[in-house]
Amino acid sequence: MARKASRFSSASSGDSSSAANTPAPKLPLRETVKQSILVNVFQASEKYVLENGSKFNTQGWMVLVVDPESLRVISSSVGMYNLMEHHVSIVEDLMKSRAPFRNQAALYFIEPTKESIFKLVEDWTPSKEKKGPLYGDIVFLYFLGPLSEELFAVIKECKELVKRIKILKEVNLDFLTKEADAFHFDMKENSLFKKLYLTDPSSPSKVMNKIVTKLVTVCATLNEYPHVRFPAENKLCKTLAFAFQDKMNDFVGSNDSWWYHGDAFHQNEERSTLILLDRRGDCLSPLIHEFTYEAMVNDLLPIEDDRITYESSIDAKEGESGEGTKKMDALLNDNDEVWVELRGKHIADVIQTLSTRIRDIVNSSTGSALNSSGKSSGKALSVNQMAKALKALPEYKELMSKLSQHMQIAHQCMDEFNKQSLLELSELEQTFATGETDEGRTPKVTELLGQVVEQFRSQKDSIMRLRLLAIAIVSQRGLTTQSDLEKLLSEAHLNSKETKAVQNLEKMGCPLVMSDEAKNNGKLMSKLRDRRATPFGAGAIESDSEYSSSRYACLIKQILVDATAGTLNVEEYPSVMPLPDPEMSNVNSAKSKVTSVRKAGTSSSKWSKQSTGSDKSGKKKSHGARQIVFTIGGMCYSELRTAREVAASTGTDIVVGSTRFIKPSDFLADLLRLG
Numbered sequence: 222m223a224r225k226a227s228r229f230s231s232a233s234s235g236d237s238s239s240a241a242n243t244p245a246p247k248l249p250l251r252e253t254v255k256q257s258i259l260v261n262v263f264q265a266s267e268k269y270v271l272e273n274g275s276k277f278n279t280q281g282w283m284v285l286v287v288d289p290e291s292l293r294v295i296s297s298s299v300g301m302y303n304l305m306e307h308h309v310s311i312v313e314d315l316m317k318s319r320a321p322f323r324n325q326a327a328l329y330f331i332e333p334t335k336e337s338i339f340k341l342v343e344d345w346t347p348s349k350e351k352k353g354p355l356y357g358d359i360v361f362l363y364f365l366g367p368l369s370e371e372l373f374a375v376i377k378e379c380k381e382l383v384k385r386i387k388i389l390k391e392v393n394l395d396f397l398t399k400e401a402d403a404f405h406f407d408m409k410e411n412s413l414f415k416k417l418y419l420t421d422p423s424s425p426s427k428v429m430n431k432i433v434t435k436l437v438t439v440c441a442t443l444n445e446y447p448h449v450r451f452p453a454e455n456k457l458c459k460t461l462a463f464a465f466q467d468k469m470n471d472f473v474g475s476n477d478s479w480w481y482h483g484d485a486f487h488q489n490e491e492r493s494t495l496i497l498l499d500r501r502g503d504c505l506s507p508l509i510h511e512f513t514y515e516a517m518v519n520d521l522l523p524i525e526d527d528r529i530t531y532e533s534s535i536d537a538k539e540g541e542s543g544e545g546t547k548k549m550d551a552l553l554n555d556n557d558e559v560w561v562e563l564r565g566k567h568i569a570d571v572i573q574t575l576s577t578r579i580r581d582i583v584n585s586s587t588g589s590a591l592n593s594s595g596k597s598s599g600k601a602l603s604v605n606q607m608a609k610a611l612k613a614l615p616e617y618k619e620l621m622s623k624l625s626q627h628m629q630i631a632h633q634c635m636d637e638f639n640k641q642s643l644l645e646l647s648e649l650e651q652t653f654a655t656g657e658t659d660e661g662r663t664p665k666v667t668e669l670l671g672q673v674v675e676q677f678r679s680q681k682d683s684i685m686r687l688r689l690l691a692i693a694i695v696s697q698r699g700l701t702t703q704s705d706l707e708k709l710l711s712e713a714h715l716n717s718k719e720t721k722a723v724q725n726l727e728k729m730g731c732p733l734v735m736s737d738e739a740k741n742n743g744k745l746m747s748k749l750r751d752r753r754a755t756p757f758g759a760g761a762i763e764s765d766s767e768y769s770s771s772r773y774a775c776l777i778k779q780i781l782v783d784a785t786a787g788t789l790n791v792e793e794y795p796s797v798m799p800l801p802d803p804e805m806s807n808v809n810s811a812k813s814k815v816t817s818v819r820k821a822g823t824s825s826s827k828w829s830k831q832s833t834g835s836d837k838s839g840k841k842k843s844h845g846a847r848q849i850v851f852t853i854g855g856m857c858y859s860e861l862r863t864a865r866e867v868a869a870s871t872g873t874d875i876v877v878g879s880t881r882f883i884k885p886s887d888f889l890a891d892l893l894r895l896g
Contacts, residue, residue: 328363405856449466
């Protein structure tokens with residue numbers, strides 16, 4: 222069995238010859254993945270079965286065989302409900318024993334790992350226990366990523382399998398889509414931080430090669446052959462950038478029919494840019510409490526793989542007074558239009574929006590009967606009253622159900638907010654991060670450390686104390702003295718593992734105490750007692766939030782704004798290969814800088830909106846080319862939100878990805894595992 226392009230090829234969105242006369246539209250990543258799976262896998266296989274099934278004694282149906290990773294790829298983008306339309310009769314787990322379907326074709330959609338390839342070959346290896354082959358004489362093999370020569374040789378040795386293979390293809394989908402333009406590699410192994418940050422970054426490691434290989438499949442799917450940029454001072458990102466460039470070059474050179482935006486046949490779009498970032502570049506953003514809906518849900522409520530269990534209000538049973546609750550499950554993803562609309566909004570705006578919409582429905586002519594009691598009292602409906610509206614208005618059942626669901630979840634977020642006393646804590650966090658209080662005053666570090674001690678003494682949860690201590694250290698680039706550190710550790714009452722997590726900040730490039738160089742940089746030791754708080758990422762772009770509790774903007778925002786404007790400094794973020802002239806002309810371009818990361822004006826309430834004179838209606842001029850930003854070590858939800866906001870305000874296609882998306886608890890756990 223020769224490894225020829227006709228049998229062993231890479232799937233793409235089209236070929237170079239057909240696109241010469243027709244501009245190729247850019248679809249969101251998730252939609253691109255969905256179309257790639259449906260067209261290049263299921264439609265191609267379905268067509269072969271329908272045209273040739275009778276020759277091989279099959280009934281025109283296929284058994285889809287998946288491994289755990291490929292099942293997640295399908296579930297995150299296509300959805301299992303679409304498969305029946307393409308003559309898939311059943312979905313089977315490659316890793317489990319299966320019943321035979323000898324009159325159906327077998328469609329294997331799997332990851333090209335040793336475990337999966339050996340299970341594939343086992344299906345077609347004759348044995349005494351088997352009365353015959355599991356499936357019919359038509360076999361389709363699709364692999365999420367590149368199949369190694371070693372594993373390809375294993376397949377060739379299985380004669381019963383080889384003679385049945387009709388299609389063998391790498392589909393370049395070795396990643397999961399988080400939302401429309403976000404992806405991740407679901408790299409949750411406990412040893413990841415050790416492999417990334419405790420090994421020599423000067424040459425590609427096994428885990429780095431894994432990341433690079435997966436990144437190539439992302440770019441192949443998007444039909445992007447990007448310029449590759451990285452932080453000049455980051456050795457890990459530099460090594461990864463050059464390794465990616467080599468592997469991407471190999472992919473392009475070995476796939477003649479593959480095309481990319483910006484090539485000779487697709488001049489309507491510029492070549493994209495891939496910017497590689499490292500979690501070590503910003504250890505603050507994953508720690509800060511953020512009060513947008515998506516961030517709060519992931520920080521404060523139990524959620525796993527977008528599935529959340531929440532308490533829903535129900536009427537009391539007959540003969541009982543009052544109301545009860547029951548546990549309900551919900552999927553918070555792109556299929557939920559209400560979630561997509563509200564996830565990036567401040568929780569106060571979310572609750573107000575939901576309340577208004579439910580009230581509008583209840584106040585409608587259709588809901589006038591239900592509305593009478595609430596309207597006469599002039600009071601807003603309670604959560605329980607809103608839940609009752611669902612039953613009273615059957616014509617609005619689906620919409621009311623969704624609104625009620627999100628109202629319940631949003632209120633649970635607020636319950637946790639109040640239970641954990643996050644209002645005062647968040648103001649302290651914001652002051653550390655921005656270097657200013659809500660009133661615009663720059664406090665002394667000693668004053669802030671006194672407030673930290675007060676929080677320690679009132680906070681029962683040791684993880685919260687650990688989190689605040691880490692914020693104090695990271696935001697100020699180290700405490701002033703070793704004595705300050707020892708006092709805070711003593712007051713925090715952390716256990717040995719939590720103390721180790723604090724110490725591991727140094728392995729992430731965050732000094733626990735200011736370096737002697739920083740102390741002596743134009744300052745006398747006697748003046749250190751008067752050290753003032755400084756913003757994390759001084760000079761960075763400001764937050765657009767109108768809420769004083771959300772003054773801090775994560776560092777990725779400045780990078781994205783500069784990248785979309787074509788002003789990302791080439792000396793600070795060099796490219797593996799020479800950039801086109803428009804980029805090079807901005808080598809000495811000054812970054813857009815703001816003296817403070819807080820809005821002008823003050824507010825009387827820490828939970829109230831700040832005054833602002835900015836005009837949010839106008840869109841910034843787009844630089845045009847798609848920007849792909851990948852963060853090694855995890856991307857937090859504030860960064861994901863920021864990418865969406867910059868994309869919306871600039872009109873630029875921005876795709877973000879990471880080894881995985883992380884909650885604050887995930888980042889703290891990763892710190893602990895650094896050893």
